[in-house]
Amino acid sequence: MDNYIVNLDFTGRVVAITGGAGFIGYQSAKAFASLNASVALIDITENTDAKAKELSDSYGIKAKGYTCNLSEDETIRTLGERIYNDFGSLNSLILNAAFVGTSSLTGWAVPFEKQSIDTFRQAVDLNLTSPVFLIQNALPYLLKSKNPNIVNLGSIYGFLGPDMHLYDGTSMGNPIAYAASKGGLIQVTRWLSTVLAPDIRVNCISPGGVYRNQDKNFYERYVKKVPLGRMASEDDIANAIVFLASDLSLYITGQHLAVDGGMSAW
16 A cells, blocks of 8 residues: 555544634544544534534444533543543644634624733633643543644644734624734744653644635635635545544644645745
8 A cells, every 4th residue: 555545544543623613623523534544522612522423424434423612620630541541542643623703792893902810711711721721631541642743733723923914894793802812822833842852752833824705805815814715614624634643744743834825835
């Protein structure tokens, strides 16, 4: 068999994905399942078990759902052990869950002077604190597995300043809490990549805007800033995640990959 195909074969490997029932998380889960990985889906939503069953039925792989709140200390302390006990391994940890808020959330998608300290703390707790300590508590189980790796999900707004004119006339916004927490996660990636080397690889994906039927005015303004002329799809992000979790990237660690259609290259 061609080595490139072998390097994309996840047979016998276990991939855990936080935010696994959401858009990017579930598309990534399907990509891993299609490559024969066993998948642990982690999400706060009640349909996590149903999503895991869909994966198992569709791809003939082992999948299990973990419905939990990643802002709770007990969940963070025990999740890695639970997954390892259920699957017997933990090869890849994909930290995709994020506090993105809604336009109706107090102090979120509003001008800076109206953004709330409580909402800021919630975003940092889920987007930054939770991933760090999930990794810490999963560490013993990752170290027992073959070619263990971690992929964090950052954002282009973790390293770029926003163009607030994109949001004119819409209910959308770009809160500082999201940018600060995602920027922190990019630096956590660099820090962990050297501290955990050579045993565990740690990388980060920073997606650009993903198309989800956004306001037409926002969409038209946004794509004008993207050299490839479109917003991302979930597949675009999932493919990059799979690459960094696979043996095709065995000599890559500490890297931050912007999957943004070239937006950050201007």
